[in-house]
Amino acid sequence: MNSDITLPTLLEIRAAHERIKPMIHRTPILSSTAINTLAGCEIYFKCENFQKVGAFKARGAVNAVLKLGKEQMERGVATHSSGNHAAALARAASASGIKSYIVMPTTAPDIKKKAVESYGGQIIFCEPTLEARKRTLDEVVADTGATFIPPYDHLDVIEGQATCALEIWEDGLLLDALVAPVGGGGLLGGTALTTHYLVPTCKVYGAEPEGADDAYRSFQANRLIPMTNPKTIADGLLTSLGNLNWAIIRRYVADILTANDTEIIEAMRLVYERMKIVIEPSCAVPLAVVLKNPETFKGKKVGIILSGGNVDLGKLPF
Amino acid sequence: MNSDITLPTLLEIRAAHERIKPMIHRTPILSSTAINTLAGCEIYFKCENFQKVGAFKARGAVNAVLKLGKEQMERGVATHSSGNHAAALARAASASGIKSYIVMPTTAPDIKKKAVESYGGQIIFCEPTLEARKRTLDEVVADTGATFIPPYDHLDVIEGQATCALEIWEDGLLLDALVAPVGGGGLLGGTALTTHYLVPTCKVYGAEPEGADDAYRSFQANRLIPMTNPKTIADGLLTSLGNLNWAIIRRYVADILTANDTEIIEAMRLVYERMKIVIEPSCAVPLAVVLKNPETFKGKKVGIILSGGNVDLGKLPF
Numbered sequence: 041m042n043s044d045i046t047l048p049t050l051l052e053i054r055a056a057h058e059r060i061k062p063m064i065h066r067t068p069i070l071s072s073t074a075i076n077t078l079a080g081c082e083i084y085f086k087c088e089n090f091q092k093v094g095a096f097k098a099r100g101a102v103n104a105v106l107k108l109g110k111e112q113m114e115r116g117v118a119t120h121s122s123g124n125h126a127a128a129l130a131r132a133a134s135a136s137g138i139k140s141y142i143v144m145p146t147t148a149p150d151i152k153k154k155a156v157e158s159y160g161g162q163i164i165f166c167e168p169t170l171e172a173r174k175r176t177l178d179e180v181v182a183d184t185g186a187t188f189i190p191p192y193d194h195l196d197v198i199e200g201q202a203t204c205a206l207e208i209w210e211d212g213l214l215l216d217a218l219v220a221p222v223g224g225g226g227l228l229g230g231t232a233l234t235t236h237y238l239v240p241t242c243k244v245y246g247a248e249p250e251g252a253d254d255a256y257r258s259f260q261a262n263r264l265i266p267m268t269n270p271k272t273i274a275d276g277l278l279t280s281l282g283n284l285n286w287a288i289i290r291r292y293v294a295d296i297l298t299a300n301d302t303e304i305i306e307a308m309r310l311v312y313e314r315m316k317i318v319i320e321p322s323c324a325v326p327l328a329v330v331l332k333n334p335e336t337f338k339g340k341k342v343g344i345i346l347s348g349g350n351v352d353l354g355k356l357p358f
Numbered sequence: 359m360n361s362d363i364t365l366p367t368l369l370e371i372r373a374a375h376e377r378i379k380p381m382i383h384r385t386p387i388l389s390s391t392a393i394n395t396l397a398g399c400e401i402y403f404k405c406e407n408f409q410k411v412g413a414f415k416a417r418g419a420v421n422a423v424l425k426l427g428k429e430q431m432e433r434g435v436a437t438h439s440s441g442n443h444a445a446a447l448a449r450a451a452s453a454s455g456i457k458s459y460i461v462m463p464t465t466a467p468d469i470k471k472k473a474v475e476s477y478g479g480q481i482i483f484c485e486p487t488l489e490a491r492k493r494t495l496d497e498v499v500a501d502t503g504a505t506f507i508p509p510y511d512h513l514d515v516i517e518g519q520a521t522c523a524l525e526i527w528e529d530g531l532l533l534d535a536l537v538a539p540v541g542g543g544g545l546l547g548g549t550a551l552t553t554h555y556l557v558p559t560c561k562v563y564g565a566e567p568e569g570a571d572d573a574y575r576s577f578q579a580n581r582l583i584p585m586t587n588p589k590t591i592a593d594g595l596l597t598s599l600g601n602l603n604w605a606i607i608r609r610y611v612a613d614i615l616t617a618n619d620t621e622i623i624e625a626m627r628l629v630y631e632r633m634k635i636v637i638e639p640s641c642a643v644p645l646a647v648v649l650k651n652p653e654t655f656k657g658k659k660v661g662i663i664l665s666g667g668n669v670d671l672g673k674l675p676f
Contacts, residue, residue, distance in 0.1 A: 068386070089634045090633075090634055094634060151631070309671060312636050312671055313469070313636075313671065315408075316407045316408055316412060316635055316636040316637075316667035317634055317635050317636060318630050318631075318634040318635060318636060319634075349634035353627060353630055353631065353674065353676050354676055356671065356674065358671050358672055
C-alpha cells in the first residue's frame with residue numbers, strides 16, 4: 041500500500057454511519073433453508089437491494105455529499121456512472137437541496153435513467169466508453185464548478201460503503217466468511233476494511249464475473265491490471281478496479297473468486313424463486329461463487345452482500 | 359349465516375397459531391415510501407410471499423394436518439388445488455411423516471408442480487375443470503382412504519389462514535382498513551374473522567380480479583353466485599367462493615373491490631420495482647384495488663396481505 045494513503049479508521053467509519061443513518065435504511069439480513077441445503081453452508085444475505093435507491097451506493101453517495109463544505113454544496117455535484125451511483129448521488133444531492141449533474145452512457149438500463157430523473161438529477165449522455173465518460177464529465181465540471189464524486193475511487197465513498205459491513209457486525213453474526221461483488225471495488229474495499237478492524241478472523245472474498253475479471257487477474261499478478269472490453273450480464277461490475285480500492289483489497293481481501301454468466305443467471309434465479317426477492321445480475325455473483333466453490337465454504341457461516349435490485353424487468357434473463 | 363355453522367373462536371384461532379408456529383414463518387410487514395406517495399395512503403404489506411412454500415396456504419394446511427387423528431394420519435391426506443394449497447398440503451404432510459395425494463389440473467404452472475413433487479406429494483393429473491378435479495379426487499379418496507383437506511371451504515383451513523391477520527394485530531399496527539385477495543375465500547374469511555374479534559373498527563375488504571368476480575357479484579346480490587368460465591392473469595383466484603367462507607364474508611367484510619388484468623399487472627410491476635420483492639399476479643390484486651379507489655383509502659393506514667410469490671419467472675407479464 042502506498043504510504044501516503046490514509047485509510048478511514050474505524051472511528052471514521054462509525055462516524056460516517058451516524059452521519060448517513062437518517063438518510064438510509066438499515067437493511068435486513070435474510071436466509072433461505074433451501075439455498076443453505078443446496079450450498080452446504082449457512083448463508084446470511086445482507087439485503088442492500090432494499091436500500092434507498094435500490095442499492096448499497098446510497099451509503100457512499102450520502103456520505104460524500106454530507107461531507108462537502110458550504111461553497112461546494114452551492115455549486116453542486118457531478119459524476120459518471122453506469123447506474124446505481126448515478127441515482128444514489130442524484131438522490132443524496134436532492135435530499136440536501138443541491139444540484140447534481142450525471143454523465144451516463146446511452147446504453148444504461150432504462151430503469152436507471154428514470155431513477156436519476158425521478159430524483160431530480162440532470163443527465164448528460166455520452167458514448168459507452170470510460171474515455172467518453174471522463175471527457176464529458178471534465179466538461180461538465182469546467183462549466184458548472186460542481187464537485188466530482190467518483191463512483192468508487194474516493195475515500196468518502198469507500199467510508200460510506202464500509203458502513204454496510206458495520207451493520208452486519210453490529211447485528212452480532214459470527215461469520216467465517218463474507219462475500220461481496222467487485223466492480224470498481226468500493227463495496228469490497230469498504231467491507232474488507234470494516235471487517236479487518238472488527239473481525240479480522242473473518243475471511244473477506246470478492247466475487248467477480250469471468251467477463252470482467254480485472255480484480256481476479258490483479259490479485260493473481262499482485263499489481264493493478266485494468267479491465268479492457270468487459271463482457272458480462274453483470275452490468276454493474278463492468279468498471280475497472282480503483283486505485284484506492286485496490287490498495288485496500290490487495291491487503292485485506294482473502295481471495296477473488298469468479299463465475300461465468302450462466303452460473304450468475306442460475307444464482308439469480310435461485311434468489312428469485314427461493315427468497316422471493318428482486319436482485320440485479322451483479323448482485324447474484326457472490327452466491328454464484330459460493331455455489332461454485334463448495335469446498336471453500338462447506339459447513340461455514342457465510343455472509344453475502346446483495347448489492348442491488350435495479351433490473352429492467354422486461355429483460356430478465358429467464 | 360346458517361345457525362348450524364360454528365365459526366372458530368378467537369381462542370381457537372390463537373390455539374391454531376401456537377399449533378402451527380413451529381412449522382411456519384412469522385412474516386415481516388414492509389412498506390414503501392414511493393408506493394405510499396403514489397397511493398395517497400400509508401400501506402403496510404404483510405409478506406406471505408416469504409411464508410413457507412411461498413404462500414399463506416402453509417398456515418391452513420399445517421393446521422388441518424396437525425388436527426388429524428392418529429388413524430387419519432396413517433391413511434394420509436388428499437386434495438385438489440391449482441397450486442399453492444397443493445404444495446402447502448404436501449409439505450405439511452411430509453413434515454408430519456404422512457402421505458399426500460394431490461389432484462392438479464394439467465395446466466398448473468410448472469413451478470407449482472415441481473414444488474409439490476419436491477415436498478414428496480404424489481400428483482394425480484386431471485383436466486382443468488372443477489368437475490374433473492372433484493371426480494378425480496373422489497376416486498383417490500376411495501382408493502386410499504386419505505382424508506380430503508379442501509383448499510378453502512373447511513373450518514380448520516380457515517382457522518389456519520386466520521392466523522395471518524392475528525400476527526398483523528399482534529404487531530400493534532392501528533389499521534383503518536385491511537385488504538386481502540379473494541378466490542375461494544379462505545384468507546379473506548380468516549382475515550375478516552380475526553379482525554372482527556380484535557379490531558372491529560377496521561374495515562376488511564376483499565380484492566378480486568374482474569375476470570373472476572363471483573365474490574363481488576355475490577356481495578352485490580347478497581347470495582352466493584358461483585363463478586363460471588373465469589379468465590384472469592390472477593391464476594390463484596379462479597375458484598368459486600366456498601360456502602363457509604361466504605358465510606363469514608357476507609357478515610364481516612365491508613366490501614369487495616375489483617381490478618382488471620392491466621391494473622393487476624401494473625400493481626405487480628410496482629411491487630417488483632419499488633419493493634424489490636417477487637409476488638404472483640393474484641397477490642397484486644389488493645394493491646391494484648387500493649390504487650384504483652383513492653377516495654376510499656385516502657390518508658388512511660391500510661394493511662395489504664401479499665398472499666404469495668410462486669410465479670413462473672419465464673412468464674412474467676412485463
